[in-house]
Amino acid sequence: MTSLRARDLMTADVVTVPPETPFIAVARLLADRGISAVPVVDAEGKVRGIVTEADLIRRLAGEVDRPTSWLASLFGNQARDAERYARTHGVTAADIMTESVVSVDPDQLASSVAMLMEQRGIRRVLVTQEGRLKGIVSRADLLRALVAPSHQEGDLSDDRIRKAVLAAMKKEPWADTFYTLVDVKDGVVEFHGFSRSAAVQRGLRVLAENVPGVKGVVDSTQPMPMYLYASA
Structure with missing residues (x-):
């Protein structure tokens, strides 16, 4: 859209x-x-x-x-x-x-x-x-x-999708691009590293799903340890 x-x-x-x-x-x-x-x-x-x-x-x-x-x-x-x-x-x-x-x-x-x-x-x-x-x-x-089906699906390479996801994350104050890593394979976005809450995990999923060419989202993040909160 x-x-x-x-x-x-x-x-x-x-x-x-x-x-x-x-x-x-x-x-x-x-x-x-x-x-x-x-x-x-x-x-x-x-x-x-x-x-x-x-x-x-x-x-x-x-x-x-x-x-x-x-x-x-x-x-x-x-x-x-x-x-x-x-x-x-x-x-x-x-x-x-x-x-x-x-x-x-x-x-x-x-x-x-x-x-x-x-x-x-x-x-x-x-x-x-x-x-x-x-x-x-x-x-x-x-x-x-x-x-309606997107006409842009499949048009982007995995590398371009990854860059688009990271660019979208940088626009959102709740998204952490330092402790949360992004990988893309065959159009499927996978988040690694740490996230601050279930709400952030949900937000990341929705954010990735809105990037043209994304075929799926896998959340492999873990709750952020307390010692990282102190340094974040």
């Missing part, structure tokens, strides 16, 4: 709606297609926003809003309340859509896309170029990328 980019993962054939689409038509579209969101795109192909299930539920909930009391209106935020009213009582996609769309460039790395989705707590990102929609990357697309 390390070399995959948004363009490799995205669904290019995306269902979209124009801004003037009635909200009830958007709701039917989502229900008929079994999708949870639809981008709103204008006549020039520019992304204006996105209508999600949450936006539609908010619109439906707005129909039962209670009138704001006179006293509450004195201390309320008029701009915020007006915007909320428009989104909960609007009749078109443009009225109820979420305008702050999270988007990525087609060349953005898959790992970066995954991190963005995790940080924002969202299920999808739009792939855009100069404001125009190119596709959508969902969590399901990222999962498919994780289980």
